Amino acid sequence: MSTxxxxxxxxxxxRSRPPRRRSLYRGDPxxxxxxxxxxxxxxxxxFLLVHVLDTALVRVSPQTYNEVxxxxxxxxxxxxxxxxxxxxxxxxxNGLRVILIDFWRHGAKYQRLMLxxxxxxxxxxxxxALGVLGMHMAERFL
Numbered sequence: 517m518s519t520x521x522x523x524x525x526x527x528x529x530x531r532s533r534p535p536r537r538r539s540l541y542r543g544d545p546x547x548x549x550x551x552x553x554x555x556x557x558x559x560x561x562x563f564l565l566v567h568v569l570d571t572a573l574v575r576v577s578p579q580t581y582n583e584v585x586x587x588x589x590x591x592x593x594x595x596x597x598x599x600x601x602x603x604x605x606x607x608x609x610n611g612l613r614v615i616l617i618d619f620w621r622h623g624a625k626y627q628r629l630m631l632x633x634x635x636x637x638x639x640x641x642x643x644x645a646l647g648v649l650g651m652h653m654a655e656r657f658l
Contacts, residue, residue: 549631553610556603563600594653601645602638609634 573581587593613630617623623630 527551545552545631546627547650549613549634549652550611553607553614557608559600559603568639589656591653591657594649598649602642605641605645606638609638616648 550595570581570584573584610631613627613634618629
């Protein structure tokens, strides 16, 4: 019978802290910009689809078209129009940012700065736009 002695213990020592679980999504502003760009793109696509379909009703039945358009004249649809303006503006500005990241030599280096510029311009344009749309909604619905 031989006894072997080794420098390593048979049972490993417990770790001081459990290993961190890495996630693909780390909450970086660039990731949220990407997610919001996709959401606004899908929203704009849905609006365009509905717009084409309800406009096509003019050829089928003008009376039905007028009834559909009358359903759009509600405060909730007015709020949805404000959301559409916000989505369009963000999607356009972020699209320019994506083009710069892809085609400008220093785009990747300055992508985070460009994101903050996009958000600043978005707020600078959206605040007056919401004021104008809000006054229009107040005239129409109050």
